[in-house]
Amino acid sequence: MEVRYIKENEALALINKDESHFWDFKSARSDGKVVQKIAVALANAEGGEFIVGVEDVKEATGLARWKGFVAQEDANWVHTSLVKDVSPPIPYDIEFLKVEGREDLRIACLVSIQKSPDVHKTSSQAVFQRRGAQSLELKGTAIADLTLSKGAKSYEDQVLDDYDLDEVSEEDELAFFLESYTPSSTPEKFLSRQRLIDRKTKKGTVASAILFAAEPAAVVPKRCSVKIARYETAERIPQRKYLKGTPATVDGCARELIDRTLGEVRAILQEHMVMQPDGSLSPMRYPPEALKEIIVNAVIHRDYNISDDILISIYDNRVEVRSPGRLPGHITRDNILEDRFARNPTIVRLLNKYPDAPNKDIGEGLDTVFNAMKAARLKAPQLRVDDNSFVVILEHAPLARPEEIVLEYLGNHPEITNRVARALTGIESENAMKKVFYKLRDGGQIELVPGRTVYSAAWRLVGE
Structure with a gap:
């Protein structure tokens, strides 16, 4: 493999990245066990990257951390760790990087780990999985759950016959994404390394269209937009007469779809006035982070193999977000706050690479929603699994006891x-x-207000 030269600012950008669910640093002085652990952990999650040849921030700062290998051959043990010492072998790419104009800085080894349908183990038969910025060892039933989840094939890998390399490469969103991507890359090289195009046919995948197409609904053969409906009622099963106007349809690449949907929902909520416990009227308000997280989760975790749109229904007393597809893998309503499994790992991983990623707090989505609703003194979200969808319901109902609300x-x-x-x-x-x-x-x-009929009954404080 050739050594690729990068600029100092690109090297610093790599060095200054925080360790995360998708990124880690390893010293060139590490051994095979260290590389096996991080590689297995990433492959058993959604994939990711790590660089070998950068010291921990405790050891040095800035470019002084870039202490790689004298020659590429010195990194052969990295290949061996990924191919021979891990079972089964891990799908990966390696790129050798050197800082332009800095002969005093050695060669670093950037490793990209792809998502895998297999459960991978280190040479000692240990199973690790990436959780946040940690590589945690799994045991017992946790390994069984991972095995079950790995059996679920994602539609995001489906190759699209009518969406080829030239079309994907010219998408404005891809150009916007690559502006901040480090190390810099050409569209074709990036799409190939990230498995967003088929390397033989040069056709794009569903994931590439969802992430970068201006109108994914025109490219993906399944419905993949968002519909937003406003019902002027609080009924659980509303009649059509309560539907206000025609439901809005929102489209766009994943990043823009999330932003546009959030803007539309906020605008509708701003127009709807609700009564507060003190009797005043004000727009229906939900914690911004709660609304954002359920919309983000619906877009990145929905089943794109189901030809249906995400449906957001806004009622007088609640917001319901219906995402196509049941819960993936081993995830249930009971363990959804503790365990994680991404149905669309490529979409999740690459969306996280934007500078202001909508899913930057990876793995914290529904926890954030529950905590935000509690902090706002609103009832906890309701989670429901229907025949072919997952529904999150945010009720605009106070957490306070009803007796307290009446007295207030x-x-x-x-x-x-x-x-x-x-x-x-x-x-x-x-x-x-x-x-x-x-x-x-x-x-x-x-006490009851005296002199009222049963149809006009009202209550008042005693002694009023």
Whole structure:
């Protein structure tokens, strides 16, 4: 292999990258066991890269960390570790890098590990998987779960007959992406190394279209846009008469699809006024990070083999995001916050390489949603698995007890009706709301407003 010369600023960009779910540094003084561990961990996750020949930040700073190999032959043990010492052998690419004009700096070895359908083990038969910036050893049932997940083939690797190298290479989004990609690369070399084109036919994959096509829906044979519908009701199964206008269709490459969808949803929420516990009206607000994460997750984890769009339904009291495809691999509603498995690892990994990646906190998606909703004093998200989709529901319902909400409202208003109380608390049933009123009545805190019929009944604080 030839040595590729890179500029000092590119070398510094590599050195200054934070260790992450997809990136790590290894010293040229490392041994085969170290390389085996990181390579196995990445291959058993979504793939990634590591560079051999850069010292830890504790050892030096800046370009002084670039301490590689005198000659390429000195890195032969890296090849051996990946091919002979790991079972089965790992799919990988190696590139040798040297800093232009700096003969005092040696050759570094950049290793790209591809996602793999196999479970890989080190020479000692240990199984590792990348989690965040760590390579963690798996044992027992965790290995069985990984094996089950590895059996799921992703549609993102499907080759598209009508989307060839020339077309992918000319996409504006790919040019935008490569502007900040380090080390710099030509479109063809990048697409080939990342397995985004078939090396024989030079045809692009579904992943390349989802990531870089201006209109993926015109390239991918399956539906892959986002539809946003506004229903002016709180019914669980709304009638069509409550649909406001025609659902909006949002399209674009993955990065722009996420941004555009988030903008459309925020605009609709801004127009919808909801009553607060103090009786005031204000736009329906959700934690921004919660909305963003469920939209990001829907785009990157959906099943692109299912010809359906992501559907976002905005109701008077909730937002529902329906993503095509059931939960992948061994993931269930019970373990979804602890375990992880990416149905589309290439899309996940490359989207994470943008400077301001929408999925930069890899693996924290739904945890972020739950924590953000709790911090905003809103009820926890609901997760539902339907016949062929995964649904996340964000209810605009306060976390406070309904009794507290009723009393807070009555602290600012002379009376409260069942309908108003249900709107404030998120309780759907009239009878369930009545039980809250009766509990407060039995506690001597509220009473029925006298002189009202059963149809106009209202409650007030005792003594008012």
